[in-house]
Structure formats: C-alpha cells, structure tokens
Amino acid sequence: MGKVRVAGFSLSVDGFGAGPEQSLEHPLGLGGPDLHKWFYPTRTFRSMIGQEGGTDDPFAHRAMEGFGAFIIGRNMFGPIRGAWPDEAWRGWWGDNPPYHAPTFVLTHHARAPLVMAGGTTFHFVTAGIEQALALARAAAGDLDIKIGGGVETIRHYLLAGVVDEIHLALAPVVLGRGEALLAGIDLPRLGYRVTEVVPTALATHLVLAR
Amino acid sequence: MGKVRVAGFSLSVDGFGAGPEQSLEHPLGLGGPDLHKWFYPTRTFRSMIGQEGGTDDPFAHRAMEGFGAFIIGRNMFGPIRGAWPDEAWRGWWGDNPPYHAPTFVLTHHARAPLVMAGGTTFHFVTAGIEQALALARAAAGDLDIKIGGGVETIRHYLLAGVVDEIHLALAPVVLGRGEALLAGIDLPRLGYRVTEVVPTALATHLVLAR
Numbered sequence: 001m002g003k004v005r006v007a008g009f010s011l012s013v014d015g016f017g018a019g020p021e022q023s024l025e026h027p028l029g030l031g032g033p034d035l036h037k038w039f040y041p042t043r044t045f046r047s048m049i050g051q052e053g054g055t056d057d058p059f060a061h062r063a064m065e066g067f068g069a070f071i072i073g074r075n076m077f078g079p080i081r082g083a084w085p086d087e088a089w090r091g092w093w094g095d096n097p098p099y100h101a102p103t104f105v106l107t108h109h110a111r112a113p114l115v116m117a118g119g120t121t122f123h124f125v126t127a128g129i130e131q132a133l134a135l136a137r138a139a140a141g142d143l144d145i146k147i148g149g150g151v152e153t154i155r156h157y158l159l160a161g162v163v164d165e166i167h168l169a170l171a172p173v174v175l176g177r178g179e180a181l182l183a184g185i186d187l188p189r190l191g192y193r194v195t196e197v198v199p200t201a202l203a204t205h206l207v208l209a210r
Numbered sequence: 211m212g213k214v215r216v217a218g219f220s221l222s223v224d225g226f227g228a229g230p231e232q233s234l235e236h237p238l239g240l241g242g243p244d245l246h247k248w249f250y251p252t253r254t255f256r257s258m259i260g261q262e263g264g265t266d267d268p269f270a271h272r273a274m275e276g277f278g279a280f281i282i283g284r285n286m287f288g289p290i291r292g293a294w295p296d297e298a299w300r301g302w303w304g305d306n307p308p309y310h311a312p313t314f315v316l317t318h319h320a321r322a323p324l325v326m327a328g329g330t331t332f333h334f335v336t337a338g339i340e341q342a343l344a345l346a347r348a349a350a351g352d353l354d355i356k357i358g359g360g361v362e363t364i365r366h367y368l369l370a371g372v373v374d375e376i377h378l379a380l381a382p383v384v385l386g387r388g389e390a391l392l393a394g395i396d397l398p399r400l401g402y403r404v405t406e407v408v409p410t411a412l413a414t415h416l417v418l419a420r
Contacts, residue, residue, distance in 0.1 A: 170382075185224075197411070
C-alpha cells in the first residue's frame, strides 16, 4: 500500500500556506504566489504550464510525480462556493491538469466525474475525508496518495492521523494574513519527527514522517 | 540614535519562540533548547558560557555584541512569578551575565538595581514598555538596543511599532506547543519587509526591517 503524503507544500515564516481572499484573480490568495518562488524555476513546474527547461529540483519532482491519486479541497479546485451553478468550471489548470491521475475533490455538492486530458479525472466526493481517502487508496494501488491542499484539507487529514509524510517548503517570506497550516496542531504529539532538512536559497525543505 | 532590534531570536517551523512550561529546570520551556542548535557551536555562545573556540557566525555576533542596552521580560530573567520573595535570584547566567550593558527587566514588582560582573546591571522597570525603552535609549546613547525576549516582550514591542529590525533564526524543528511569536501580528502591515535571507544547515536566517 502506498503512503499518504503532503508534498511540496509551501509555508510562510508566519505560518501561512495561502494568502487571504482567494478569488478567480488570486487563486493562491493575496501574496500567495510569493510562497512558491522555489517552485517556479523548476522543470517540474515549467512542464506543468507547458514550458520547457528549468532546474532539476528533487523536491519539486517528489511533490508532483509518481502519485497514484490526489485529494484536494473544493477551494483548490476553484473559486466557486456553494452549489455548482453549472458544469462550466473545470479547474484552474485548463484542459490538461498537472495531476495525471484520479483526483478526488472534497465538496458538499455532488457533481458528475470530469474526465480531463492527460489522465486526470476529477471525482467529486460528498461523503467526507475518510471516503475520499478510501476511494483514493482503491485508485492508487501501490502508489502514493498526495493530499494536495489547500490548508483546510491538509489540516483535516493531519488531525485524522492518516498522513505518513509531510514535505514543507519553508519560504523566507511573511504574509501577515492568510490560512494558517499548523495553528493548534501539535505535530510531535501526532508522532511526527523531522527526517530531512535541505536549506536552499529560495526555501528550506523540511520532511517530517511518523 | 541607535536602532531598536530583535536579534538572534530562534523560531520553530510551527511558530514558537519557546517551548511550554518554563521552569528552573527548563529555562527555554520543554523542547526549547532545540531551537538554538545553530547558536551553540558559535564562538559567541561559547564565550557566554566561559568556553573557548567555536565557529565565527556573523549572525551570532550581531545578536549579542555591540548593544548599548538590553530589554528583557521578567520570565527571561528568571522562573519566579509574582512578588520577589527575596533578592537571592540574580538571573539564569551566574555572576557574569552575557549582556555587558545596562539591562532593563520588565516586571510588575519593584526591586533595587542589581550590579553584576562584566558590565551588566539589571534595572527593574515597573512603569511599562515605553518607560523601559526610554531608559534604555538614555543608557545606550548611539548604540543599538536589543529587545532580548521572551516572546511576550517581543510581541509587545512589535505591536508598539518601535522595532527597527528583526533577525529571526528559523530552526528546522517543530515544537507542537509553546509561545507563538507572530500569531495575530501582521508584519507586512506593520511595515516590515525581508531584507536578508541566509540559509544554513542549522537555521535559515531572516532579517526584516522597516
């Protein structure tokens, strides 16, 4: 059975995993893009947006490739809140999203699966995080499952005690406001210890495991 | 006039500047010593505890040397809470504390100044943070003033808008519980921006200034 992992998740010095006021214009919240400066120059990111070249960053590679399934929150899928007005919104990423695997979207509002190019199918799960994880495990087989985000989704899975490994990219920025990833979450008490630290100019990479 | 600086202040990934449950046995709180692993090998720290040798770390040097006055909170001076039972407690540091300058201790309980070896005199200030800063400025002349800590003291001075520069040593550790330095404090809104980032194996150093 594969691992359940948080990977490539960027965090500000003041603890925010996204800026405030997410919207169509600001998918990462205000100031959110600054969190990911380590990621933009990488080959992994550039291929996600259809560009060539880039740096070979092992943490970027580990953050996006080789997963058998993804789980993401409703807000990571899009800016729409409440019931789906129609089926026009198909994610932030265009026709070929960067997941290339079954991707389970947590939502309170049912919707038919959405088959995209490149191997990504969005499945909308209304029965909660345990159900989404069970479906992801069935889809992933022996491959790992990534809890993709956002902040609230990761917090739910951390507190449920089902995440095996967490890779955080600690960005040297302060956002001031936003979505706090670890507030009230005691990682050592949940059994996590630091297993890897790699400082770089654009982020310090930290891996925690249980 | 010198600057008012926070310097060499260590912070965990989950935002804590000290562990929980400070006591005589745990001056830095439970787990607190792990925050300062970057500091222990330095010549600056080793000389503070009467030892020779050590690494030449510019951030350690900047964190302790050249200040004209220090301001620290009552808990940083000692584990005693409430009224002073007597004058027996003379700080955590023995006869020759590492400050070597006038050091103003915020407290609600008056006490006569305490002259130590090596140039440190502890002055106990009961009239609040503005009064302590005024006294420190008078004592420091053209030299900088360090807001030494702990967490509550730094928070008070940040929110008062009088800190010119903040150097944080971001330690690759999670504490789970403790004293949160930045919770509810919006550094960008207070005018701070990142001016320096130096990643090292034991900590990522971040300087913010206004």
